[in-house]
């Protein structure tokens with residue numbers, strides 16, 4: 387009987403801590419802390435305990451959009467007045483080093499292999515926060531021209547690792563990007579909203595009610611809000627946004 391490589395991956399998934407391949411790989415190549423290179427448990431956070439406690443955890447942020455709050459409130463002023471189309475934004479870290487450094491290497495220095503530890507870190511935080519688990523994970527899509535240029539979609543790389551880790555189905559083709567938009571990082575908040583408007587399209591009707599959009603970094607949330615608007619128009623009731631870091 388012939389066993390295809392795809393079937394082998396299903397029998398011995400690399401991200402499944404109970405798989406034989408996982409155990410063998412960790413024995414042969416021990417897991418190392420992303421910051422200090424000390425040997426760590428392969429199954430949990432990709433940082434050792436000491437480095438983990440020094441990470442820039444996001445605290446006191448708006449429950450809706452994830453933005454840092456100055457006063458003791460649940461929601462920021464903007465969300466109280468004009469809430470975004472998504473229902474919850476979970477970004478466990480601020481966009482500061484060493485998290486920012488790992489995210490930059492991953493996205494701009496062409497290191498898709500960084501997706502695995504970053505998704506592992508995000509999964510650990512999601513499980514610790516006991517968020518409601520969605521029925522489907524989707525990435526923020528890249529326009530095909532941008533995808534050719536970068537070689538991979540960082541959001542999709544995070545999504546598929548997160549999907550395996552949390553056992554949630556994922557889909558890379560539900561939302562497509564139809565228009566190339568200027569880089570968001572160089573835009574002001576109001577410009578970003580107009581910038582992304584009408585630049586995404588649904589490829590088919592989603593047959594689930596609860597979706598999480600996965601991204602590497604959230605800034606204003608305007609991209610996620612635009613995608614959420616489309617999802618909600620077509621029957622999705624609840625949309626979460628999950629990203630490693632929030633910039634504001």
Ligand SMILES: [Zn+2]
Pocket residue numbers: 419420421422423424433434435436437438
């Ligand atoms: Zn360490």
Ligand SMILES: [Zn+2]
Pocket residue numbers: 448449450451452453461462463464465466
């Ligand atoms: Zn807010």
